[in-house]
Amino acid sequence: MEIKRLPTEDIKPFIEIVSRSYPGMKVVSDDDIQKMADRFTDLLENDTTKALYGAYQSGKLVGGMQFHDFEMMFYRQKVPVGGIGMVAVDLLHKKERVAKTMLEYFHQHYLERGTYMTALYPFRPDFYKKMGYGYGTKKDRYRVQPQHLPKGPAKSHIAYISLEQIGDLVTFYNKMAVQTHGLMIRSEKDFERPMKQPGNYTIGYVDNGEIKGYAGFSFKSETGDSFLQNDILIHEFMYEDSKVLSEMLTFFHSQQDQIRSIYFDTQDEHFHHLLTDPSNGSGHLIPHAFHESNTQGVGLMYRILDTEKFLDSVSGHHFNGEDLALEITVSDTFLPENDKRFYVHFEDGKMTSQKETKADVAIELDIADFSSMLMGVLPFHAIYTYGKAKISDPAYVTKVTQLFYTHQKPVCFNRF
Numbered sequence: 001m002e003i004k005r006l007p008t009e010d011i012k013p014f015i016e017i018v019s020r021s022y023p024g025m026k027v028v029s030d031d032d033i034q035k036m037a038d039r040f041t042d043l044l045e046n047d048t049t050k051a052l053y054g055a056y057q058s059g060k061l062v063g064g065m066q067f068h069d070f071e072m073m074f075y076r077q078k079v080p081v082g083g084i085g086m087v088a089v090d091l092l093h094k095k096e097r098v099a100k101t102m103l104e105y106f107h108q109h110y111l112e113r114g115t116y117m118t119a120l121y122p123f124r125p126d127f128y129k130k131m132g133y134g135y136g137t138k139k140d141r142y143r144v145q146p147q148h149l150p151k152g153p154a155k156s157h158i159a160y161i162s163l164e165q166i167g168d169l170v171t172f173y174n175k176m177a178v179q180t181h182g183l184m185i186r187s188e189k190d191f192e193r194p195m196k197q198p199g200n201y202t203i204g205y206v207d208n209g210e211i212k213g214y215a216g217f218s219f220k221s222e223t224g225d226s227f228l229q230n231d232i233l234i235h236e237f238m239y240e241d242s243k244v245l246s247e248m249l250t251f252f253h254s255q256q257d258q259i260r261s262i263y264f265d266t267q268d269e270h271f272h273h274l275l276t277d278p279s280n281g282s283g284h285l286i287p288h289a290f291h292e293s294n295t296q297g298v299g300l301m302y303r304i305l306d307t308e309k310f311l312d313s314v315s316g317h318h319f320n321g322e323d324l325a326l327e328i329t330v331s332d333t334f335l336p337e338n339d340k341r342f343y344v345h346f347e348d349g350k351m352t353s354q355k356e357t358k359a360d361v362a363i364e365l366d367i368a369d370f371s372s373m374l375m376g377v378l379p380f381h382a383i384y385t386y387g388k389a390k391i392s393d394p395a396y397v398t399k400v401t402q403l404f405y406t407h408q409k410p411v412c413f414n415r416f
Contacts (some may be wrong), residue, residue, distance in 0.1 A: 134372030182410025376406030
């Protein structure tokens with residue numbers, strides 16, 4: 001099998017493979033396929049951070065994928081991350097290790113570029129977990145009646161955000177991104193497509209021409225609804241401070257005369273404390289008397305391709321003031337070169353050396369769980385309790401947990 005960058009003439013055949021691999025995308029007609037092919041052709045010609053690669057058997061295209069060059073915030077530090085999406089295999093070539101071969105190529109591609117972390121949205125979480133990907137922060141969907149949002153004293157700064165203001169929107173987003181663990185740095189192109197999508201709207205808090213918060217949303221209805229019954233689905237929601245948040249929520253609160261429910265998709269685990277009634281209106285109870293408030297989903301997954309080099313690249317990170325000499329054994333069956341034991345020393349939370357071979361304590365765990373732990377999603381004590389990690393001295397469980405603990409789980413708005 002040969003994997004290479006997709007030539008322009010193979011973009012449409014690739015989209016045809018995608019349409020059959022993901023029928024839920026509703027790319028069915030020749031016109032649908034051509035429009036999507038044209039969009040990807042334009043994207044690849046004008047966006048150097050994205051690329052399409054194809055898998056060929058005997059010169060025939062049997063699968064493909066899209067690469068994304070991201071800059072992600074690892075706490076307060078930017079790190080390069082390789083993203084993959086649109087992984088599609090021709091129906092005639094399923095179970096022929098095409099997807100596995102493409103993932104192997106994807107990993108080597110980024111390793112050779114000095115990028116030691118990758119990320120993806122799984123079409124099947126178990127498939128990618130076996131390849132060493134650890135789960136990221138869950139996403140919650142809340143269905144809220146507008147009157148259960150807090151009403152503030154004003155919403156005078158709320159206005160529609162137009163395409164002409166996209167530069168200001170990107171400036172605000174990136175200002176917030178550099179303060180937010182897990183967010184990817186964005187360009188104007190990342191906002192153009194959703195803002196141009198028919199039926200999508202963007203409102204924001206604008207003060208003297210400066211955007212300090214925004215929400216992207218659309219309207220939705222349920223089967224059988226009349227034209228007078230509508231809900232709002234909020235796709236993205238970002239704000240600078242509590243004053244901005246108050247005005248934005250007041251805007252949505254004021255829609256109660258025509259809007260039945262507002263759906264918030266959020267990775268804020270404390271969101272329900274904001275609502276006057278966090279229950280979703282279903283009336284469902286989880287015994288004994290827990291009111292159903294939201295649905296949750298597992299999405300973005302992270303993988304460290306080279307543990308030692310990634311730790312080197314984030315050596316400026318502060319590991320909670322801990323002093324510890326740690327021996328780490330990582331199990332990685334998909335990338336054998338990353339299946340190894342190494343040493344990391346910390347003094348007052350600062351990583352000082354990986355060269356020493358003396359350790360206070362030794363731990364062993366899988367690369368998927370190590371990736372989730374290092375990103376601050378999964379604490380070590382949980383991995384140990386679940387029987388998925390070993391430690392040479394259980395008295396150190398709390399100390400190792402504190403070393404990698406964070407109050408801020410990673411957040412990601414990018415869809416890819």
